[in-house]
Amino acid sequence: MGDPLHTVSTLPTARRPGCPFDPPAELLEARRHGPLSSYTFPGGHVGWLVTGYDLIKSVLSDPRFSSRREFMRHPTVDYGGLQLPPVPPGEFLLMDDPEHSRYRKPLMGKFTVRRMRLLTERVEQITAEHLDAMEESGPPSDLVSAFAKPVPAMVICELLGVPAADRPSFQAQFESFMDAEAQDEDAATAYTATRDRLGELVAAKRAQPTDDVLSELTDSDLTDEELQGMALVLLAAGLDTTANMLALGTFALLRHPEQLAALRADPGGLTDRAVEELLRYLSVGKTFMRTALEDVRLGGRTVRAGSSLILSYNTANRDPERFTDPHVLDFRRQDGGHVAFGHGIHQCLGQQLARVEMRVGFPALLDRFPSLRLAVPAEEIVMRTELSDIHGVKSLPVTWDA
Numbered sequence: 001m002g003d004p005l006h007t008v009s010t011l012p013t014a015r016r017p018g019c020p021f022d023p024p025a026e027l028l029e030a031r032r033h034g035p036l037s038s039y040t041f042p043g044g045h046v047g048w049l050v051t052g053y054d055l056i057k058s059v060l061s062d063p064r065f066s067s068r069r070e071f072m073r074h075p076t077v078d079y080g081g082l083q084l085p086p087v088p089p090g091e092f093l094l095m096d097d098p099e100h101s102r103y104r105k106p107l108m109g110k111f112t113v114r115r116m117r118l119l120t121e122r123v124e125q126i127t128a129e130h131l132d133a134m135e136e137s138g139p140p141s142d143l144v145s146a147f148a149k150p151v152p153a154m155v156i157c158e159l160l161g162v163p164a165a166d167r168p169s170f171q172a173q174f175e176s177f178m179d180a181e182a183q184d185e186d187a188a189t190a191y192t193a194t195r196d197r198l199g200e201l202v203a204a205k206r207a208q209p210t211d212d213v214l215s216e217l218t219d220s221d222l223t224d225e226e227l228q229g230m231a232l233v234l235l236a237a238g239l240d241t242t243a244n245m246l247a248l249g250t251f252a253l254l255r256h257p258e259q260l261a262a263l264r265a266d267p268g269g270l271t272d273r274a275v276e277e278l279l280r281y282l283s284v285g286k287t288f289m290r291t292a293l294e295d296v297r298l299g300g301r302t303v304r305a306g307s308s309l310i311l312s313y314n315t316a317n318r319d320p321e322r323f324t325d326p327h328v329l330d331f332r333r334q335d336g337g338h339v340a341f342g343h344g345i346h347q348c349l350g351q352q353l354a355r356v357e358m359r360v361g362f363p364a365l366l367d368r369f370p371s372l373r374l375a376v377p378a379e380e381i382v383m384r385t386e387l388s389d390i391h392g393v394k395s396l397p398v399t400w401d402a
Contacts, residue, residue: 005301006033008049009040011310020383021252021282022327023314027051031315036299039310047308048298053319053339055299056311060344065290065309066096067346088195090222090229093236093346100345103230106220107349110213116352119155123360126154131368139399140375147365148247148396149175149239152357156238159353160231161205161212171239173197178240198231199224237350241284244384244392245354246361249278251381251396253362254374256329260366263331267363274331275358280338281329283314284391288342313339314391375399 008030016025030037035052050056059065068087087094092103109115134146141147153171162170177190201214202224209215213234217227253260263274288311292303303309317338318326324335341348348354366372374381375397382394 006030006037007039008037011039011049015383018379020378020381021248021255021329023283023286023312023318027312027315028318031312031319034299035319036301041308045308047310048301048303049310049312050299051312051315051319052299053316053322056313056316056339057343059290059298059309059311060339060342060346062296062344063097064293064296066293067100067288067290068094068096088229090226090231091233092230093233097345103222103226104345104349106217106222107213107230107234110216111349111352113352116356119353120356120360122158123151123155123356124364127151127357127360127364131364135368138402140397141399143250143396143398144243144247144393145395147361148250149243151246151361152239152242152354155353155357156235159212159238160201160214160234161210162201170197174235174239178236194235195228195232198228198235202227202231234350237348238353240390241348242350242354242357244284244390245278245282245358247396248282248284248392249358249362250365250372250398251374251378251393252278252282252329253366254372254398255378259329259331263362264366264370267367270331271359271363273333274362275355276336276338277329277331277333278358279340280317280323280333280336282391283317283338283340285340285342285389286314286391287312287389313342369398369400371401372398373400 008026015022022028030049031051035050035055037049037051038046039049040046050059087099090103092100095103130147130151134141137146150171153174154167157167157170173190173194177187177194202218205212205215205218206224209218214227214231217230222230253263259274263270290309290311292305292307292309294305296303317323317340320326322335322337323333341351341354381396384390384392384394
């Protein structure tokens with residue numbers, strides 16, 4: 001007879017006071033009981049909570065688990081069964097193969113390590129421009145609005161070919177779409193408006209191509225509607241997660257002075273490792289979902305066809321069976337290999353771009369402001385709502401010696 005199955009009655013979201021970087025205590029407790037727990041969704045559908053590193057990688061690389069339930073706005077909601085509305089054209093993040101590969105393959109060559117490294121100089125320029133503006137305005141400053149959001153926004157807008165004059169309004173439009181606190185009706189309106197803006201952009205690139213990713217994609221068999229959806233995926237991947245890594249990562253650095261000092265002392269030798277460790281430690285992409293397309297044996301249990309699984313990336317990246325001292329932020333850690341960017345066919349397409357922006361952003365920020373510190377007590381930092389799939393801060397007031 002096997003070990004008793006741990007049951008989670010509600011998906012925990014609240015983090016312990018004073019521990020803004022750690023996963024919710026209840027999720028960590030579930031992991032201590034094993035990598036797989038039973039979870040009953042609101043509405044009564046019985047599914048699974050996967051908290052272990054190895055088990056999550058197994059699910060993500062198994063085509064018997066579908067990504068289609070990512071179509072739903074929040075991972076805590078489940079409607080049961082396998083019948084879902086069709087995915088909007090081009091939004092390949094929500095698709096399984098072969099449809100997924102049809103959209104992803106044309107993009108693969110545009111986000112290679114080599115091509116992203118060639119972008120480094122432009123990322124450095126954009127970063128410097130925003131640090132200049134911060135310095136000129138003087139302390140204090142909200143790092144989110146002054147730096148963490150606009151830098152990746154400007155980079156992804158340039159990649160897509162958004163005209164410079166349109167970028168501020170474009171960013172604001174997309175932020176309204178990504179607002180996790182928005183009511184469903186408002187979210188739907190923002191989604192439609194964002195796709196409409198992208199549709200206008202696609203039409204402009206069809207008529208007059210420029211030197212950008214979207215223009216290159218118009219020279220294919222993809223329809224305008226499909227290109228709209230693909231551009232929406234690229235925006236989501238290139239803006240929200242990286243913005244939160246820059247802000248939350250800075251918060252973590254300021255709360256770990258020994259690691260901050262090590263990075264300042266050796267930025268050339270430590271930056272790459274610091275970025276990977278921050279990605280593991282923070283896991284800003286917290287939870288994702290999959291659905292079993294058939295009965296599957298997983299972790300010694302049978303997951304029935306139609307069952308939904310919540311994949312907890314933040315506990316996987318703190319799994320003591322994979323990482324030594326997993327709750328310690330250590331830039332000299334030897335056991336890397338996080339799943340912050342996912343795994344398998346849906347592994348984040350823009351991960352190399354995100355790495356470039358962080359490898360440039362953190363050292364530049366620390367070099368520009370050697371006395372950078374929080375402008376308010378740490379407990380007053382406002383975190384993003386836990387309804388969001390992305391962990392981060394709403395604002396990060398910082399100051400420095402002018």
